[in-house]
Amino acid sequence: MSARDVIKETNPPFYERYSKLDDSDEFWEFIVKPLRQSIRVNTLKAPLEVVVGRLEEEFELEPIPWVREGFFINVDNLAKVPEHGLGLIFGQEASSMIPPVVLEPRPGELVLDMAAAPGSKTGQIAQYMENEGCIIANDPNRDRANVLIANLNRMGVLIARVTTRDGAKFARFENTFDRVLLDAPCSSVGMIRKSWRFLREWREKAVVKYMNIQKRLILAGYKALKPGGVMVYSTCTIDPLENEEVVDYLLRKTDARLEKIDLPVKTSEPVLEWEGKTYSDELKKALRIHPNDNDTEAFFIAKIVKPGDGE
Ligand SMILES: C[S@@+](CC[C@H](N)C(=O)[O-])C[C@H]1O[C@@H](n2cnc3c(N)ncnc32)[C@H](O)[C@@H]1O
Numbered sequence: 572m573s574a575r576d577v578i579k580e581t582n583p584p585f586y587e588r589y590s591k592l593d594d595s596d597e598f599w600e601f602i603v604k605p606l607r608q609s610i611r612v613n614t615l616k617a618p619l620e621v622v623v624g625r626l627e628e629e630f631e632l633e634p635i636p637w638v639r640e641g642f643f644i645n646v647d648n649l650a651k652v653p654e655h656g657l658g659l660i661f662g663q664e665a666s667s668m669i670p671p672v673v674l675e676p677r678p679g680e681l682v683l684d685m686a687a688a689p690g691s692k693t694g695q696i697a698q699y700m701e702n703e704g705c706i707i708a709n710d711p712n713r714d715r716a717n718v719l720i721a722n723l724n725r726m727g728v729l730i731a732r733v734t735t736r737d738g739a740k741f742a743r744f745e746n747t748f749d750r751v752l753l754d755a756p757c758s759s760v761g762m763i764r765k766s767w768r769f770l771r772e773w774r775e776k777a778v779v780k781y782m783n784i785q786k787r788l789i790l791a792g793y794k795a796l797k798p799g800g801v802m803v804y805s806t807c808t809i810d811p812l813e814n815e816e817v818v819d820y821l822l823r824k825t826d827a828r829l830e831k832i833d834l835p836v837k838t839s840e841p842v843l844e845w846e847g848k849t850y851s852d853e854l855k856k857a858l859r860i861h862p863n864d865n866d867t868e869a870f871f872i873a874k875i876v877k878p879g880d881g882e
Pocket of ligand 1: 667689710715737738739754755788
């Protein structure tokens with residue numbers, strides 16, 4: 572049975588909805604194909620070359636083109652690799668390393684990571700900040716926040732303060748943060764490559780529920796951003812309602828603008844029309860990544876700037 576047939580049989584509304592985005596055999600094959608293992612080297616603990624040299628004695632590493640510290644690695648169980656336990660490497664999906672690269676945080680800045688657990692991107696942000704400055708790493712799910720804390724400890728992150736609020740509450744810190752990452756809760760189509768559960772449990776109703784949460788969070792995050800600051804909005808899903816629709820909503824409600832993202836990554840066409848709605852041409856500047864584009868999880872990334880000089 573082809574991947575397309577299995578998906579059609581497992582969740583017919585899922586198949587019907589996303590065949591409007593892409594109906595190629597390749598698209599359906601990569602929606603369910605197991606992911607390649609990838610890692611990010613944690614330069615907070617040791618120089619990149621030292622860790623890479625050590626790993627290459629045992630494993631094959633293939634550089635990920637869009638992130639200097641990222642590699643595909645031929646290992647079955649990362650937990651058994653000593654460098655993992657020591658926090659020298661972090662298992663992180665290759666496309667999920669893009670949002671912090673686009674955010675470009677610098678040492679000394681104040682950064683809000685609104686939906687941070689389990690902390691793969693918080694660790695990467697701290698790495699780019701060289702452990703100087705401050706990250707507010709927020710996640711309202713307490714169990715996940717505990718995992719976040721454990722991961723930040725293992726990775727040697729010294730500049731994060733963990734909070735457990737609804738991200739929308741950060742709206743009251745108006746014009747405060749140099750950078751904001753909203754790696755939003757979403758319907759997780761990208762995660763089907765990790766577990767079939769996400770395909771079996773996918774419901775259109777959930778997409779709409781997430782879209783409403785995302786709209787609340789993106790407005791709050793933008794409010795908390797300093798003039799002249801950068802905000803990155805990302806999801807690991809392909810649904811236009813959770814991606815183009817949410818960013819288009821921000822563009823209509825505020826003075827936010829989008830900036831083009833220049834990275835060596837293949838993308839799919841932005842969705843500028845969906846279910847009778849038309850979205851701003853600005854959305855062409857965002858990255859819509861389907862699983863078959865680079866053999867990764869699905870991802871959507873928009874780089875948002877707030878006009879002003881930050882003073
Ligand atoms: C995609 S995951 C974040 C992954 C994380 N950024 C990382 O790279 O490891 C989305 C997170 O949003 C959190 N979340 C759910 N509702 C939220 C809300 N109202 N405000 C902030 N975060 C929320 C979930 O608990 C979940 O951990």
